[in-house]
Amino acid sequence: MDEDKRIILKDINVRYRGADDFQLKHVNATVTAGKIIGIIGNSHSGKSTLCRVLGGVIPNIISAEIDGTCNLLGYSPKDDWQAFNASTGVVLQNPAGQLSGLADTVADELAFDLVNQGLPASFINKRVANVAAQMGLTAQLGQSPESLSGGQMQRLAIGTAIVTQPKILIMDDPTSEMDPVGRKQFFGWLDTVQDTTVFIVSSEIDDLCEVADSIWILKDGELIVHGSPEKVFNHLSAQWRIPEPTAYQLAQRMNWRLDDNRYPVTSAELKEAFDAQN
Numbered sequence: 001m002d003e004d005k006r007i008i009l010k011d012i013n014v015r016y017r018g019a020d021d022f023q024l025k026h027v028n029a030t031v032t033a034g035k036i037i038g039i040i041g042n043s044h045s046g047k048s049t050l051c052r053v054l055g056g057v058i059p060n061i062i063s064a065e066i067d068g069t070c071n072l073l074g075y076s077p078k079d080d081w082q083a084f085n086a087s088t089g090v091v092l093q094n095p096a097g098q099l100s101g102l103a104d105t106v107a108d109e110l111a112f113d114l115v116n117q118g119l120p121a122s123f124i125n126k127r128v129a130n131v132a133a134q135m136g137l138t139a140q141l142g143q144s145p146e147s148l149s150g151g152q153m154q155r156l157a158i159g160t161a162i163v164t165q166p167k168i169l170i171m172d173d174p175t176s177e178m179d180p181v182g183r184k185q186f187f188g189w190l191d192t193v194q195d196t197t198v199f200i201v202s203s204e205i206d207d208l209c210e211v212a213d214s215i216w217i218l219k220d221g222e223l224i225v226h227g228s229p230e231k232v233f234n235h236l237s238a239q240w241r242i243p244e245p246t247a248y249q250l251a252q253r254m255n256w257r258l259d260d261n262r263y264p265v266t267s268a269e270l271k272e273a274f275d276a277q278n
């Protein structure tokens with residue numbers, strides 16, 4: 001398959017300045033464009049560091065020792081930074097830190113990159129209204145970004161990342177400050193995203209299983225497992241200290257299995273396994 005339809009990570013090693021050990025070690029994976037990748041792992045396992053590599057923040061903004069190959073849809077963050085940057089949208093852990101700080105209103109913040117691109121006002125207004133609606137921020141468009149709650153701020157950060165319609169979206173724990181309703185809406189929205197490759201770090205295992213094509217588990221900087229949610233959670237090692245999704249736990253307790261003997265990991269699969277027993 002063409003390089004411009006894949007994301008390729010080949011033997012990525014990363015060490016921050018002054019650190020004794022590597023924070024990412026021999027990370028290898030290939031992803032087909034358009035997939036949703038859920039990244040999980042315990043604290044300090046390297047999830048944010050991987051997001052920084054995928055978004056080109058390392059090495060272009062945070063200088064760190066990095067080797068290996070990172071190629072996103074044909075662009076390398078090292079060699080094609082401008083094109084790479086234009087193709088990726090990044091939502092970091094601290095949403096407030098990635099806002100421009102120059103916009104008086106949520107609408108101006110959402111419009112910021114489009115204005116910088118010199119696009120016509122009518123186009124910008126339409127795009128901003130569309131993104132605000134997707135993020136549930138229509139009522140806040142006239143408000144100052146500083147007046148937003150933590151969850152709204154996260155939704156604004158996601159909005160600023162998607163407003164330029166990047167081909168790749170990288171989100172590091174984007175729902176950490178959302179309430180349960182906001183989180184549900186966010187994962188419902190994520191499920192509708194098309195023609196975009198999404199990398200999302202989250203500890204919301206149930207939600208991730210519903211939307212992700214693939215789950216990556218990081219442990220001590222190593223990508224120890226990657227595969228479909230069903231495969232990954234049916235072959236977990238207790239040593240990794242990763243919780244199974246609720247559907248899996250319930251089915252295991254009731255011994256409800258799918259046709260191929262696996263336990264379900266999504267609500268639809270749980271129903272399938274239940275129906276098969278009754």
Ligand SMILES: Nc1ncnc2c1ncn2[C@@H]1O[C@H](COP(=O)(O)OP(=O)(O)OP(=O)(O)O)[C@@H](O)[C@H]1O
Nearest residue numbers: 016017019023041042043044045046047048049050
């Ligand atoms: N800017 C930095 N400079 C030096 N070391 C760092 C830096 N950022 C992270 N680290 C270290 O790199 C390791 C991996 O951190 P990282 O934040 O990538 O893990 P994580 O899995 O995202 O953790 P968490 O779930 O706690 O956010 C940790 O040991 C952390 O202390």
